Amino acid sequence: MKRPIDKQLLLVSAGVAVGLVLIVAGFRAGSTGRDSLKLPEVIETMSVSPGDQVLQQSQISVDLLEGYEASLTLDGIALETTRLDELSAGGAAPKPGEQVEIPPTAIFDPGNNIISYTPQIGAPIEAFSQGEHVAVLKYWKIVEGEAKARTFKWTFSAD
Numbered sequence: 001m002k003r004p005i006d007k008q009l010l011l012v013s014a015g016v017a018v019g020l021v022l023i024v025a026g027f028r029a030g031s032t033g034r035d036s037l038k039l040p041e042v043i044e045t046m047s048v049s050p051g052d053q054v055l056q057q058s059q060i061s062v063d064l065l066e067g068y069e070a071s072l073t074l075d076g077i078a079l080e081t082t083r084l085d086e087l088s089a090g091g092a093a094p095k096p097g098e099q100v101e102i103p104p105t106a107i108f109d110p111g112n113n114i115i116s117y118t119p120q121i122g123a124p125i126e127a128f129s130q131g132e133h134v135a136v137l138k139y140w141k142i143v144e145g146e147a148k149a150r151t152f153k154w155t156f157s158a159d
Contacts, residue, residue: 040152042068042139050154056127058158061116062137069146070115070139072106077124079106079117128158 039046044063048054064070072079082105104123108115115137119127132155140149 043152048156050156052156054128054156054158056158057119058128059116059118060135061114064113064139066113067142068113068139069108069142070137072115072117073136074117074125075133079124081106081108081115084109130158132157
């Protein structure tokens with residue numbers, strides 16, 4: 001004997017199926033992490049990412065792929081960049097226990113391909129004022145030179 005189709009059960013089942021399809025589609029369409037930040041492939045990681053809210057003395061740091069160099073501009077101020085390998089006299093490695101004076105500039109570490117800037121007294125930006133700030137990373141392949149540089153611009157705010 002054939003059972004009649006229960007229309008109410010059929011409607012509930014169809015509703016559940018449509019709901020599951022919509023949930024799966026939502027997860028597939030959602031973007032998080034690197035995708036949501038729209039970072040260029042050359043940027044491996046960064047602290048003070050687009051949209052972040054930071055403290056006034058927060059360090060900005062961008063880790064690049066090997067073979068790239070960079071410079072930073074903050075709020076329209078092009079920051080001088082000092083390479084870590086140029087800090088000691090003649091580029092020689094410091095002796096054990098020797099103090100190395102770090103200037104109040106953006107610092108590029110060629111060994112790790114990281115450019116960073118920390119607001120400090122005597123620096124072009126001593127502290128991030130409250131509100132929104134604009135950062136621009138100018139980056140280029142070392143073998144191509146700065147003439148073929150590209151930029152990545154983002155905003156963040158300080159408390």
